[in-house]
Amino acid sequence: MPIPALVHGVLPQGTYLATLTEIWAAFDQAGSTTRPVLNHVLEHAVALIWLKDPSALIYVDGSYITSNLDPADVDLAVRSNVWDDILFAVAFSTAYPGEERYLDFFFNDMQSKQHMEDLFREIRGSTLRKGIIQLQP
Helix, strand or coil: CCCCCCCCCCCCCCCEEEEEHHHHHCCCCCCCHHHHHHHHHHHHHHHHHHHHHCCCEEEEEEHHHHHCCCCCCCEEEEEECCCCCHHHEEEEEEEEHCCCEEEEEECCCCCCCCCHHHHHCECCCCCCCCEEECCCC
């Protein structure tokens, strides 16, 4: 399912499968000073995650996938039996020094009862739900 048009600045409720290229095309905004950097950070994070765990499920959320011209960071929820928050933080900051400040990440194992991707669907201060993106290789 292609990434749909934004409604009131966010994705409509649902989970949308997309590649990095599709995300970049859908959320490219001329004049943004942060999106080019965030695109590289997302690409680096995804490559590192899938290098050690090709079966990891990666969900993208936050202001990066909204109409916000200059989001501050990229939010990822990752389901992986290989990675956890600490292992990834060390590996990412070692591989890409300085980029960690542009990335928020939350890891759960595949069998976890906690699903950060469900939390990502919530709109703060509202009962409405928004869409998220599940990355595809």
